[in-house]
Amino acid sequence: MLILDNNYTNFLKNQNLFSTENSELFFQKVLIEKNSHISGYYDLPFAKNEEIFSYMEQNKAFIDTIKNMIIIGIGGSSLGTKAIDTMLSHQPHRRKIKLRFLEHTDPIMIQKELRRIKYEDTLFIVISKSGLTIETTSLFKYVLHKYKLLDNNKKKHLLTISDHESPLFKWSNANNIKAFAINQNIGGRFSVLSTIGLLPLAILGYNIQSILNGAAITNNNFFNDKNNQILKKALFLAKNENNFPINVLFSYSSVFRHFNSWYVQLWGESLGKLDVYKKRRGLTPIALIGSIDQHSFLQLIMQGQKNKTITFLNAEKLSQKQVFIPNISLQGMESTDFVNKTSFNTLLKLQCISTKESIISQNIPVDSITLSNLTESSAGELIFYYELLTSCVGILLQIDTYNQPGVEFGKKILREKFTHS
Amino acid sequence: MLILDNNYTNFLKNQNLFSTENSELFFQKVLIEKNSHISGYYDLPFAKNEEIFSYMEQNKAFIDTIKNMIIIGIGGSSLGTKAIDTMLSHQPHRRKIKLRFLEHTDPIMIQKELRRIKYEDTLFIVISKSGLTIETTSLFKYVLHKYKLLDNNKKKHLLTISDHESPLFKWSNANNIKAFAINQNIGGRFSVLSTIGLLPLAILGYNIQSILNGAAITNNNFFNDKNNQILKKALFLAKNENNFPINVLFSYSSVFRHFNSWYVQLWGESLGKLDVYKKRRGLTPIALIGSIDQHSFLQLIMQGQKNKTITFLNAEKLSQKQVFIPNISLQGMESTDFVNKTSFNTLLKLQCISTKESIISQNIPVDSITLSNLTESSAGELIFYYELLTSCVGILLQIDTYNQPGVEFGKKILREKFTHS
The missing domain is CATH 3.40.50.10490 (Glucose-6-phosphate isomerase like protein; domain 1)
Incomplete structure (x- = not known):
């Protein structure tokens, strides 16, 4: 199961953005794209x-x-x-x-x-x-x-x-x-x-059927609710393309490290396009791993240019086997003992929550996706969530989400380098 | 040895930016910082x-x-x-x-x-x-x-x-x-x-002495030339903080994958800061691996919002043992035969060059760093190149490059979550 949350309403100057009329109009466009079989x-x-x-x-x-x-x-x-x-x-x-x-x-x-x-x-x-x-x-x-x-x-x-x-x-x-x-x-x-x-x-x-069943859950949640979370998130991100051109996915656990790469491709290659008016559009994806990147990228989020939205991804329960921090006190380092006897799973979860709260305190748009567990079904739900979200943003940016014409020129040059050498 | 190149002069509206006077003034500031022993x-x-x-x-x-x-x-x-x-x-x-x-x-x-x-x-x-x-x-x-x-x-x-x-x-x-x-x-x-x-x-x-000797080469090249490449690059990037707030490092070979992460930390955590006027400053680092990310991020660079500078990093020679593409033709796929009998090393190098040319064709700022070989000395040169570059940009942004005050608040929240639960 996916548990979703965000603080986007704090940033809405135009309260109409999430109105029922606006959502419904947008929902119809997604339906039209789906039924067109373009993808x-x-x-x-x-x-x-x-x-x-x-x-x-x-x-x-x-x-x-x-x-x-x-x-x-x-x-x-x-x-x-x-x-x-x-x-x-x-x-x-x-x-x-x-x-x-x-x-x-x-x-x-x-x-x-x-x-x-x-x-x-x-x-x-x-x-x-x-x-x-x-x-x-x-x-x-x-x-x-x-x-x-x-x-x-x-x-x-x-x-x-x-x-x-x-x-x-x-x-x-x-x-x-x-x-x-x-x-x-x-x-x-x-x-x-x-x-x-x-x-x-x-x-x-x-169990690939369970993966598909998970995807079907996201699909049904989306198409049975004309006012759903994915539509709202897409509206928010597309509307703020210029204020917040960078979208950071901050995943808490290295089990998500390749999901991060998958997201970067999906988002970057789908949304970086010329629109119907030949204007350059796009949202830039960045993917991080917590807690590691609290020691690398967090400073920039907290005090750098305010041009990023942040999505936190985590799982309620990461590992079957719990691993605990032993109840040891090292002389001079007693100030670190407050985590003793905690499981590393709990520590990581609380690091995620604390980082999220500290970023929200800077008045930065944040949302979160929590998987109830790491199963085939949850993985399918998560994958389809991001695919639908990407399609929705693409529709709002008025681009072709499914092609990649920008990479052809480099291929052509490569071929020429060989045939002319 | 590092071989450096860029197309920055194409983007200079203010030709004075790289003038001898401007470089020298800036050079003196770096010297003052170095001699202050702040780092x-x-x-x-x-x-x-x-x-x-x-x-x-x-x-x-x-x-x-x-x-x-x-x-x-x-x-x-x-x-x-x-x-x-x-x-x-x-x-x-x-x-x-x-x-x-x-x-x-x-x-x-x-x-x-x-x-x-x-x-x-x-x-x-x-x-x-x-x-x-x-x-x-x-x-x-x-x-x-x-x-x-x-x-x-x-x-x-x-x-x-x-x-x-x-x-x-x-x-x-x-x-x-x-x-x-x-x-x-x-x-x-x-x-x-x-x-x-x-x-x-x-x-x-x-051989750690060779690593240090490499770093010393970069150091000497820098401090013996008041008009050096690192100064110019820093001037260009800092000057274009708002036009190009994102800096992409596109490294051609997975041997650079952890160098990429090191760069992201160095750049992000050093440069994402409040400046002396308490204004949010910062350049956002993104690190890619070629040729893999030609299939992921290149489309966004080519046709997305024009808010990125790109640095290509590669090595003349990657591997002692050459690996060749065999001279095999598969029926129907003959159009791929133009690379037959080439070494993968050459293919990767030409992919880097072709991608670079295709990005330059879009009028995007590009520079490149080529290591003549993968040795201790070259690694030391490269590391010190990026450290000096970071310091130089930090001086221009008028920030404290060496602290990270933005991450303390999350740590405080974490401690509170434990002590109050």
Whole structure:
């Protein structure tokens, strides 16, 4: 369950912003976008995923032999899976498979990730919507060559996930490699609840139906309430694009560290756009981890330029096993004894609350998302919360939330550097 | 060696900004600050560090038995060591010691970091300037209790580093624990070239004298040239505090990932302050990794609000061992073959250049720092470059670069939550 809270009404000069009329008008726009099928992510919580379940059923014995899963994919092809796995890896049903990513062209990382990897107990999953991402194809070729994965006895160690129409999908079928396809209208950063995220997560042992059920809860809360919290938050953030161009996500626990990266991609790449009037729009995402970044970034929030909204993300209960601060007093350091006998979980929770209160005291817009627990269902709720929020802000900014035209020029230059050298 | 470049002159409406007179005036202010000894970091490149060398000499045999080094410390006590070790860990003389950090109060991380740790082959180093940081003392108590480190035969497995006057230093001496002291005027985020960074790095096998020699090169380049690049960059960034309140560091290679975090702390916590007129000042740091974040944040830079300067950081040569993209053509994906037979190192370098050119084409301020190689000396040059740059910007913003008053209020609230509950 997600528990939501904010202090936004303190900042409303125009009280009409959250009025029923305004919310309802906005709600209708979201409904129109959803029904337009410009993005297929809206429907993912209710998908059947029969192909995944049947693959899992038929390959049970094989999956039990897998010790390493290597995902070859970058951006939206890796961030979502990483986010959910890091959030839930303490779950007892999580299989003891090492999850690794070959995602970028850094030679040091490539060597590190493939150290001691043998194909026999490894499953390679190549994920690229277009099948033409330069990092992914280069790394895929490297792995194909190194492990000779096209030998007949090795083929089941390789899977691909891509677009129905992509050359990767066609190549896989032509070469008898098991290929999963996703719909063309599901963009990378909105794809974690499609096969791109669900297949790896299912192989890792997670209950993917529970993840989807969680997403469906957020979906239903949203579409059954024309005056809901996500709409209000989107209205507030979009309205304050110039006052508060930076949105900080302050997550209390390192289990959220990859969720943070997923959020940065979702927010930055979706909302940094030219609008219908060709004006540069956008909200800049920053993601922090508490309590660590209280010692790094908090000073800037407290006393720097007032250009940031802050969202606190935390979980009521982080760990099954409680860890306590022992009741020890060190001479001269007795002033730290006030936390003795507390669990670290409680200390972290109170650090989050104290930091939040100190930021609110500076008259800075703050909201908070508390997960009641770290389960598949909560993870699904949280993911879909952010996806809907991003769509809502995009509608208000009058941009295309789902494309990324700004990155093409760099790709073109790269290609020229090669062909002209 | 650092190779520096920028396109700042394209953005100068006031051509006087970089004039000799202006630079010289500013240079004198930096000299005054350095000579005021408000911060001791200016002198660190020339320190003798006899205590470290004599500890290393006397404990050679013991250090050879160490397989794990656990640093208990947060913020400035951990980020610098992590930054340099991650940048240089491919060096053949880097000892095979696992470096771990107990830095925050997240119970999941505590259990993870201490899994399978036995005191016999482990060295614990507690680092806290004040000796009163709540995360550090709580984790220290936990470790003291778990491993009974005050037993006489275990004491050499524990070291502390703190302020001469701190209760931790006194407690260590009273309990026959080897304690290193640092000068009071060296703040956490400027402390990596003091014992706080150098002792762990020496134990890991790095040549700390070369790190300092590198820092001395940057120091000498700066103080021997009243018209140097760091001064100009500081003038540009401080002058454009309102036009470009966000500074993005785009580092090409994951070896820089912890350097990124070190930069974010240094920049954010030093520059986010009330100035002498009690006005909120500050530049917001964001750190990215290329090529990964081309698939996450680049779209926002290219088409979002134009409120960011971008610094590219890369290294000429990343890895001793070259890794090549094999000359394989996959049917339907031939358009990706233009990179075949290239090393991943070259691809990454060209991705950096292409991304830089595409951002420059949008008329965005860009500069670049290229390390000729990844060595101790280059790491020292880079660290001191950023420390001097931060000091220079702080002087221009008319703030106290070296304090962090904004974080105290949250600590006070935390204490109240405990004492009143």
